[in-house]
Amino acid sequence: MCLRAGLLAAAVLMYAPLASYAQDAATPQWRPALHFSPARHWANDPNGPFLLDGIYHLFFQYNPDGMVWGHTSWGHATSTDLVHWTEQAVAIPARPGEDIFSGTVVLDRENRSGLGAAGVPPLLAFHTSVFFNSPAHPDGTQAQSISYSVDGGRTWRAYDRNPVLTLQPESRQFRDPSVFWYQDGQCWVMATVVGDAQVVKLYRSTDLLHWSFLSDFQPSGYRKPGMLWEMPLLFPLPLDGNPHDMKWVMIVSVNPWSIAGGSGVEYFVGRFDGVTFTPDDLPPPGSDPSRYLWLDHGADQYAMARFANTGDGAPLLIGWMSNWDYAGDVPTSPWRGQMTLPVNIALKTEEGRPVLVQAPPRSYDDLLRKSGVRSYADHILRTDGHLVEPFGGDVLDIHLTIRKGSARRAGIVVRGSTDGRIGTSIGYDFVDQTLTLDRGHSGNVGFSPRFSLAHIAHLATPDGTLSLHLVIDRDSVEVFANDGVLRMTDLIFPPAGCDRVSLFSEGGSATFEAVRVAVPAK
Numbered sequence: 001m002c003l004r005a006g007l008l009a010a011a012v013l014m015y016a017p018l019a020s021y022a023q024d025a026a027t028p029q030w031r032p033a034l035h036f037s038p039a040r041h042w043a044n045d046p047n048g049p050f051l052l053d054g055i056y057h058l059f060f061q062y063n064p065d066g067m068v069w070g071h072t073s074w075g076h077a078t079s080t081d082l083v084h085w086t087e088q089a090v091a092i093p094a095r096p097g098e099d100i101f102s103g104t105v106v107l108d109r110e111n112r113s114g115l116g117a118a119g120v121p122p123l124l125a126f127h128t129s130v131f132f133n134s135p136a137h138p139d140g141t142q143a144q145s146i147s148y149s150v151d152g153g154r155t156w157r158a159y160d161r162n163p164v165l166t167l168q169p170e171s172r173q174f175r176d177p178s179v180f181w182y183q184d185g186q187c188w189v190m191a192t193v194v195g196d197a198q199v200v201k202l203y204r205s206t207d208l209l210h211w212s213f214l215s216d217f218q219p220s221g222y223r224k225p226g227m228l229w230e231m232p233l234l235f236p237l238p239l240d241g242n243p244h245d246m247k248w249v250m251i252v253s254v255n256p257w258s259i260a261g262g263s264g265v266e267y268f269v270g271r272f273d274g275v276t277f278t279p280d281d282l283p284p285p286g287s288d289p290s291r292y293l294w295l296d297h298g299a300d301q302y303a304m305a306r307f308a309n310t311g312d313g314a315p316l317l318i319g320w321m322s323n324w325d326y327a328g329d330v331p332t333s334p335w336r337g338q339m340t341l342p343v344n345i346a347l348k349t350e351e352g353r354p355v356l357v358q359a360p361p362r363s364y365d366d367l368l369r370k371s372g373v374r375s376y377a378d379h380i381l382r383t384d385g386h387l388v389e390p391f392g393g394d395v396l397d398i399h400l401t402i403r404k405g406s407a408r409r410a411g412i413v414v415r416g417s418t419d420g421r422i423g424t425s426i427g428y429d430f431v432d433q434t435l436t437l438d439r440g441h442s443g444n445v446g447f448s449p450r451f452s453l454a455h456i457a458h459l460a461t462p463d464g465t466l467s468l469h470l471v472i473d474r475d476s477v478e479v480f481a482n483d484g485v486l487r488m489t490d491l492i493f494p495p496a497g498c499d500r501v502s503l504f505s506e507g508g509s510a511t512f513e514a515v516r517v518a519v520p521a522k
Contacts, residue, residue: 221285406508
């Protein structure tokens with residue numbers, strides 16, 4: 001039997017656009033529909049996302065003056081559903097002698113900082129200031145500063161006693177503050193990094209203005225020459241949903257040395273006693289990257305940030321969808337840089353160890369249901385290894401279960417051409433138990449020699465069954481395998497019109513079942 005999909009109209013779900021898109025966009029075929037990108041110019045790390053009064057606020061590293069990294073400021077966008085985004089004015093612009101690097105935002109509910117106004121609790125943005133031509137700091141000094149808002153995040157002003165935290169001696173690599181409330185200690189905790197030393201430094205405060213040192217985290221025998229650590233996150237999660245078995249997770253973004261090459265997101269699971277984070281288990285010194293835990297096994301996930309003020313549910317995270325190996329060469333215009341889909345995360349025991357599992361939030365699924373879901377319950381049994389009847393769309397959400405049969409490999413090709421020469425393949429090897437995302441024939445792959453073409457990850461399927469959730473956008477593929485145990489995020493740049501989706505098996509037959517295809521609507 002074959003999949004009877006017919007012709008699916010590729011209507012897309014866009015966030016609110018600015019008027020200049022249509023007239024300025026040189027590559028509209030790659031403008032993401034399900035992911036935030038700025039109307040124009042360069043964007044990288046998400047910064048200080050939070051939820052307030054039903055509105056999600058997203059900040060991001062932004063160059064308001066060009067298509068390359070520089071003049072670093074905080075851009076700003078808002079959303080009520082995490083898919084439709086409205087770009088706002090630049091929130092915290094670079095100033096003469098000071099660039100504004102990454103950080104976090106917290107709601108000071110009790111006005112412990114004293115920066116609130118007329119009973120309005122302030123929002124405090126902790127960000128790294130990079131100083132130039134300053135009589136008080138050597139050029140390139142990085143220190144932690146505060147900007148605050150008393151109007152719900154619409155406008156921000158600099159704290160008049162910045163910076164609030166520096167190293168002695170001052171450092172050019174001290175950055176990326178992440179601040180959270182530590183309930184057991186009734187205090188705020190800040191995680192920062194000294195990037196080139198690959199160390200996370202922890203501090204505490206009761207008023208958000210004055211900070212005292214707690215401890216350093218640096219895995220024994222881990223340090224790699226040339227590697228930078230950035231964007232630390234520290235938070236608790238129950239293991240397997242058990243509130244009596246709480247673990248702490250430390251996330252760091254690393255560049256280079258990631259599992260897929262270039263930059264990526266690594267994490268450690270362990271314990272935090274209010275002073276020190278201690279990982280439960282570490283590979284031996286000198287181990288290969290594959291021995292460590294990675295949040296994503298694709299090439300284009302970096303700088304994960306956590307949404308603040310979302311309550312006690314599963315943490316909500318978002319990342320930058322790119323890689324420092326080639327971020328400056330990405331062939332989009334008039335913008336360069338976009339965010340990943342936000343995800344909720346949980347901690348689950350898998351193959352005897354705790355791992356993070358990820359899934360798009362409920363609001364995303366609600367939007368898909370409203371826009372229309374086409375379900376295909378037919379079983380597709382192939383014995384010849386050829387592509388089955390294609391269906392298509394350049395923006396799709398696909399749920400698919402593959403059962404082994406006699407095939408060694410089976411999978412799906414997305415964003416394919418009619419002649420089959422172009423497409424991105426997601427295939428599983430049932431013998432080696434590896435999942436491969438191959439973008440070697442995905443379209444424009446020659447814009448950078450460092451644009452890696454295939455990414456492979458171990459994924460156990462003891463019963464020979466693989467579940468895939470694929471989020472296909474105009475310039476990206478996000479894979480959530482086996483209920484989010486494994487994630488792969490990759491940029492792709494196919495020619496316009498390459499919107500075919502096909503299934504395949506190799507070396508025998510495979511069964512594809514429980515197919516759900518959603519075509520997001522405007």
